[in-house]
Amino acid sequence: MSEQLRFDGQVVVVTGAGGGLGKAYCIFFASRGASVVVNDLGGSFKGEGASSKAADVVVNEIKAAGGKAVANYDSVENGDRIIDTAIKAFGRIDILINNAGILRDVSFKNMKDEDWDLIFKVHVKGSYKCARAAWPYFRKQKYGRVINTASAAGLFGNFGQANYSAAKLAMVGFTETLAKEGIKYNIISNVIAPIAASRMTETVMPPDLLALMKPEWVVPLVAVLTHKSNTSETGSIFEVGGGHIAKLRWERSSGQLLKCDDTYTPGAVLKKWDDVSNFSKPEHPTGVADFVGLLEQSQKLPANEKGEEPDFSGRVALVT
Ligand code: NAI
Numbered sequence: 001m002s003e004q005l006r007f008d009g010q011v012v013v014v015t016g017a018g019g020g021l022g023k024a025y026c027i028f029f030a031s032r033g034a035s036v037v038v039n040d041l042g043g044s045f046k047g048e049g050a051s052s053k054a055a056d057v058v059v060n061e062i063k064a065a066g067g068k069a070v071a072n073y074d075s076v077e078n079g080d081r082i083i084d085t086a087i088k089a090f091g092r093i094d095i096l097i098n099n100a101g102i103l104r105d106v107s108f109k110n111m112k113d114e115d116w117d118l119i120f121k122v123h124v125k126g127s128y129k130c131a132r133a134a135w136p137y138f139r140k141q142k143y144g145r146v147i148n149t150a151s152a153a154g155l156f157g158n159f160g161q162a163n164y165s166a167a168k169l170a171m172v173g174f175t176e177t178l179a180k181e182g183i184k185y186n187i188i189s190n191v192i193a194p195i196a197a198s199r200m201t202e203t204v205m206p207p208d209l210l211a212l213m214k215p216e217w218v219v220p221l222v223a224v225l226t227h228k229s230n231t232s233e234t235g236s237i238f239e240v241g242g243g244h245i246a247k248l249r250w251e252r253s254s255g256q257l258l259k260c261d262d263t264y265t266p267g268a269v270l271k272k273w274d275d276v277s278n279f280s281k282p283e284h285p286t287g288v289a290d291f292v293g294l295l296e297q298s299q300k301l302p303a304n305e306k307g308e309e310p311d312f313s314g315r316v317a318l319v320t
Contacts, residue, residue, distance in 0.1 A: 005227045008033030011090040012226075013083065015039045015076045015130060016100025018054020020198030021149075024215035025097050025222060026058050030067030032223075035090045038062070039072040039082045039100070045199050047102035047118050050075075076100045076126025083133035095145040095226045096134045098127040098171075103200060105160040116163045123167040127174065135187075144187035145226040148175045150237070152193050155248065168193075172237055176286075179235030188234040190225045193248075194218045195241030213242045221245050235286070254281040257294060259301040268304035 012029040016022045018040030026036045038058045042051030055071035062069040072085040076098075086093040102122050104115040127148055138144025153161045154168025175191035182189055195201075196218050197210035205213075221240045225233060237248040256275040258264050269276070 004032065005223050005229070006033050007095070007227070010034045010094040011037070011086050011092050012095040012097065013037040013039065013086050013093055013130065013134070014097040014099055015079075015082065015126065016041075017058055017097075018042055020200065021194055021196055021215045021218055022097070022099045023058050024196075024219050025099065026062060026069065027065075028216075028219045028223065029095070030062040030069055031065070034095070035068040036062060036070075037072055037082065037086045037089065038069050039074065039076070039085075041073060041075045041100070043102070045103055047104070047122060075122075076130055077121055079126060079129030079131070080133040082130055083137070087137070092141070093134050093137050094141075094143060095147075096130055097147045097149075097222065097226075098130055099147075099149050100126055101149065101200070103161075104163055107160050108162045111162060119163040119167045120170075123164075124170045124174075127171060131174075131178065138182070138187045139185045142186050143228075144182065144185070145230075146175070146178060146182075146187065146189040147222055147226060148178075148189065148191045150191050150193045152195065152239070155193055155237070175237075176235045183234055186231065188225070188230055190234060190236050190238065192218070192221065192238045192240050195239075217241060217243060249284050250286075251279060252283045252285050252289070253277055253279050254283070255289075257298045257301060259304050260295070260298050261303060263304040265304070271305050 007029055012034045014022050014025045014029070014036065017026045017038045022040070026038050030036045038055045040055040042054040043049040050073070052071065052073045055073055059069045059071045070085060070089040072082050074081040076082065083093055100122060102119065104119050106115055131146060134144065148171040150171040151164065151168040152158070153165045154171065157165050171191050175189050178187070178189035195213055196215040197213045198215060201213070202210060218240050221238060224230060239246045239248060253276065256272040258268055258272065
């Protein structure tokens with residue numbers, strides 16, 4: 001029996017699919033029986049200009065190989081039009097890959113509102129608009145698969161990318177919430193931080209390294225996560241590229257509980273600092289801490305070791 005993961009009869013929308021990772025996803029899904037909407041605005045990597053050529057080239061390549069694809073040239077900011085293309089051409093949507101992206105790298109000192117806003121429009125608003133338009137279809141048919149695209153810059157920060165980092169980490173919170181809201185309807189959402197050779201990375205990485213980072217090597221994980229056989233891996237964050245696949249998760253220190261009375265001062269916090277940041281007994285939370293339970297426990301504690309006298313009178317404290 002063939003072990004191929006197939007997507008026959010399914011409709012996949014890939015944004016920013018005129019090149020790089022998006023193109024690799026499209027070619028793969030079409031080769032496995034899916035009908036594909038190849039969306040691309042066709043601008044520069046800085047988000048300037050537009051052209052239908054990028055999407056057309058990929059559609060032609062898929063059709064020439066016997067696959068099914070249509071082009072869409074809208075900006076992801078108009079995600080509803082992209083999803084409409086899927087419905088008009090193929091009558092449904094099953095998988096959404098929010099992949100479109102641009103860069104506006106500049107040191108924070110020199111960052112302009114325009115650099116910030118454009119990055120948020122494309123990455124955050126674009127992903128929202130596409131997912132929002134697909135959501136009613138996913139709910140109604142009790143089936144949907146979403147991949148959002150973060151970045152190592154979003155998870156860890158990167159020089160010159162304050163705008164991009166903030167937008168890319170937004171993809172994590174967005175995905176975690178979609179996962180929680182969608183699971184009841186068999187809508188599975190995951191977020192990847194890929195690494196691959198593309199026009200985005202070709203100017204910042206040496207050719208020998210780029211040769212080891214084929215976009216095609218991000219595709220298998222995306223296939224596994226979006227396949228109908230995946231019914232439980234949702235809300236997860238993955239690093240993927242160059243053969244490496246790893247899952248990331250949040251870690252919470254066991255923390256420190258302080259008594260909430262007038263001994264709860266900055267000095268009391270400082271006295272417990274080593275415990276606050278001690279990760280020797282970590283938790284891996286998927287939700288907020290149990291604040292009600294913790295508050296009850298904290299009330300039972302003895303007074304804190306203050307380290308300083310509290311004064312909430314508003315008087316300017318004298319240096320002692
Ligand atoms: P790419 O530049 O080859 O592909 C991005 C595509 O998005 C382009 O074809 C571009 O025309 C399209 N696009 C840009 N703005 C658009 C808009 N408003 N509407 C529709 N299409 C639009 O770059 P690559 O590397 O393939 O990037 C794909 C995704 O992966 C991006 O979200 C990027 O931020 C992310 N990423 C890539 C990494 C890498 O190592 N290549 C690293 C981390 C994240």
